[in-house]
Amino acid sequence: MTAQPLQQPAPARELVLSLSGVSKRFGAVAALTDIDLDVHAGEVVALVGDNGAGKSTLVKILSGVHQPTAGTMTFCGQPVSLADPGASLALGIATVFQDLALCENLDVVANIFLGKELNPLQLDEVSMEVKAWKLLNELSARIPSVRIPVASLSGGQRQTVAIARSLLMEPKLILLDEPTAALGVAQTAEVLDLIERVRDKGLGVVMISHNMEDVRAVADRIVVLRLGKNNGVFAPDASNQELVSAITGASDNSVSRRSHRRQSQSTPTEHAQA
Ligand SMILES: Nc1ncnc2c1ncn2[C@@H]1O[C@H](COP(=O)(O)OP(=O)(O)OP(=O)(O)O)[C@@H](O)[C@H]1O
Ligand SMILES: [Mg+2]
Numbered sequence: 001m002t003a004q005p006l007q008q009p010a011p012a013r014e015l016v017l018s019l020s021g022v023s024k025r026f027g028a029v030a031a032l033t034d035i036d037l038d039v040h041a042g043e044v045v046a047l048v049g050d051n052g053a054g055k056s057t058l059v060k061i062l063s064g065v066h067q068p069t070a071g072t073m074t075f076c077g078q079p080v081s082l083a084d085p086g087a088s089l090a091l092g093i094a095t096v097f098q099d100l101a102l103c104e105n106l107d108v109v110a111n112i113f114l115g116k117e118l119n120p121l122q123l124d125e126v127s128m129e130v131k132a133w134k135l136l137n138e139l140s141a142r143i144p145s146v147r148i149p150v151a152s153l154s155g156g157q158r159q160t161v162a163i164a165r166s167l168l169m170e171p172k173l174i175l176l177d178e179p180t181a182a183l184g185v186a187q188t189a190e191v192l193d194l195i196e197r198v199r200d201k202g203l204g205v206v207m208i209s210h211n212m213e214d215v216r217a218v219a220d221r222i223v224v225l226r227l228g229k230n231n232g233v234f235a236p237d238a239s240n241q242e243l244v245s246a247i248t249g250a251s252d253n254s255v256s257r258r259s260h261r262r263q264s265q266s267t268p269t270e271h272a273q274a
Helices: 055-062 085-091 108-113 125-138 155-167 185-200 212-218 240-248 254-273
Strands: 015-026 029-040 043-048 070-075 078-080 093-096 173-177 204-208 221-226 229-234
Touching: 015 055, 015 204, 029 043, 029 055, 029 204, 029 221, 029 229, 043 055, 043 185, 043 212, 055 093, 055 173, 055 204, 085 093, 093 155, 108 125, 108 155, 125 155, 155 173, 155 185, 185 204, 185 212, 212 240, 221 240, 229 240
Parallel strands: 043 204, 043 221, 093 173, 173 204
Antiparallel strands: 015 029, 015 070, 070 078, 221 229
């Protein structure tokens, strides 16, 4: 009998974050109802959904800004409750909010170390500058100088500084709320590359986006929220039509109509060829 080669299963990636039945009410508004979400190490999960679907609320729960009204969260296998943003950061969850919260008048080094200065009583500028360069180099970031004020950087470069800042505390999970929303084509591509590099460092990444092209380019899984509820998980090769239907809840929309039109236009040719 010949020995069969062992079928080694692909090593299961560590489950960094797992939400089960998470709900959040604001008075009469049910912003989130019974949400389940898993994020593994080295994985980009895109969180998509229409305006008001609950994406930012979910990110705020994960970053300790809001507390859920029901449900459980585990982080690296341990049940956790995130009482405030400090608790979330201490666990290893870093958030880059949409407004980035950078200080325009301060330089790149000062922004990266804001509130986490090395030796705050007698600033160790040299070590901070070295560490800032190291972080930016790891991300292959294109920042001309770390000693220029953030006000003189482009949108993509600012996003890079905000992501570098979030990596300073060596998190296991990074949450990005619309990282490409205000960016042009080239800068979007740069930020998407950067997200891939963060994933390749082994971090779990949750990225909110309204742009399906960006989502498909970088996500390993696409999680759809609709009216505060889970409404499907898709692979990155999902069609625009599938995603738009899950996001809007309607199978009759301009994307599906366009796709039907294309199909019906191509059918006669296919018949002719057959
Ligand atoms: N602090 C709050 N108080 C009351 N209601 C809130 C609060 N924050 C969010 N909501 C409500 O919760 C729902 C979800 O809002 P959320 O901001 O999470 O949506 P979103 O998916 O991020 O939308 P967008 O794409 O527009 O950013 C909305 O109905 C919103 O009005
Ligand atoms: Mg939002």
